[in-house]
Amino acid sequence: xxxxxxxxxxxxxWYDLLNSGVESRVVPYRRLTAxxxxxxxxxIGGGTGANIPFYxxxxxxxxxxxxxxxxxxxxxxxxxxxxxxTIVSAIGESLPFADDTFDSVVTTLTLCxxxxxxxxxxxxxxxxxxxxxxxxxxxxxxxxxxxxxLQTLANPFWKFATTxxxxxxxxxxxxxxxxxxxxxxxRFSLSVGxxxxxxxxxxxxxxx
Ligand SMILES: C[S@@+](CC[C@H](N)C(=O)[O-])C[C@H]1O[C@@H](n2cnc3c(N)ncnc32)[C@H](O)[C@@H]1O
Numbered sequence: 001x002x003x004x005x006x007x008x009x010x011x012x013x014w015y016d017l018l019n020s021g022v023e024s025r026v027v028p029y030r031r032l033t034a035x036x037x038x039x040x041x042x043x044i045g046g047g048t049g050a051n052i053p054f055y056x057x058x059x060x061x062x063x064x065x066x067x068x069x070x071x072x073x074x075x076x077x078x079x080x081x082x083x084x085x086t087i088v089s090a091i092g093e094s095l096p097f098a099d100d101t102f103d104s105v106v107t108t109l110t111l112c113x114x115x116x117x118x119x120x121x122x123x124x125x126x127x128x129x130x131x132x133x134x135x136x137x138x139x140x141x142x143x144x145x146x147x148x149x150l151q152t153l154a155n156p157f158w159k160f161a162t163t164x165x166x167x168x169x170x171x172x173x174x175x176x177x178x179x180x181x182x183x184x185x186x187r188f189s190l191s192v193g194x195x196x197x198x199x200x201x202x203x204x205x206x207x208x
Contacts (some may be wrong), residue, residue: 009164012069016048022192023050028195029137029203030054030108036135036205038059039103042127043138045110048078052085059104064090100129105109108137111174112165121171121178128208134180137203139190140166146206147200171204180206 017024018053034043034051037059043051047070048061055061063085065071071087078085089098092107093116105124116118124134142148150166175183185204192199 008067009069011163012067012073015070016050019050022190024133025111026137027054027191029201032203033106033108033135033137036133037104037106038073038133040093040101041104041106042102043106044095044124045107045113046074046085046087047110047165048073049075049081049083049085051106051108052077052081052083053056055083057194058181061085062088063090064095065188066091071106078103091115094119095123095127097127099126101127103129103132103161105132106136107132107134109139111136111138111171112167112169117171118177124169125180125208130208132207132208134175134206136171136175136202136206137201138169138171139199139201140168140171142200167199172189175206180208182207186190 007159030051031054034054035056037055040053040060041062043061043063046065061084063074065074065087066089067091071089074087088096094113105128128134141151146185148168155167159165172185183204183206184203188201189198190201191197
């Protein structure tokens with residue numbers, strides 16, 4: 001329990017620094033997700049507020065973030081950027097919002113960290129209004145079975161080293177299982193870390 005509290009605090013303290021090595025390469029995908037949101041928008045796992053500069057002016061932004069140390073940083077970023085955003089302490093698996101509430105739901109680099117991927121995507125589907133859009137940028141398991149098996153083998157070590165990130169999430173499968181049948185998707189690879197590893201990524205939109 002104490003370990004959990006400490007790892008949350010450390011993750012929040014180090015996140016921007018750890019991310020700085022890849023952030024310039026992630027910016028195009030923030031533009032294709034946060035940047036395309038419209039109307040009443042929910043971000044799941046707002047983190048330190050890295051997407052705030054990319055949200056279009058005039059949207060009604062709400063984020064859920066369960067890590068209080070991240071939430072403090074999110075609030076600081078929104079103040080610095082003069083952004084009007086509401087933050088709610090909750091988890092994506094159990095969103096405290098009515099059905100059909102949002103025009104857009106955004107996740108960036110969050111679905112690798114949630115405990116129950118299918119439950120989170122079911123909640124996204126439930127809270128999006130008909131015609132609303134789920135905009136996602138995530139890293140995922142490879143379509144190449146051999147590479148996918150390696151990702152699963154390496155996952156326990158990766159998860160420990162990153163305090164909770166999973167390398168082998170079948171996020172596209174979970175989006176389909178939740179009942180999204182109109183999905184536009186681009187797959188690409190991003191190299192990170194020392195030694196360098198290449199990770200499969202997806203960016204896209206699923207229409208409710
Ligand atoms: C890797 S960070 C990404 C933050 C931000 N979206 C970005 O692009 O920089 C993942 C975030 O998801 C949050 N998170 C973890 N589990 C969650 C859950 N079950 N529901 C909602 N957010 C969660 C973490 O606290 C963290 O802030």
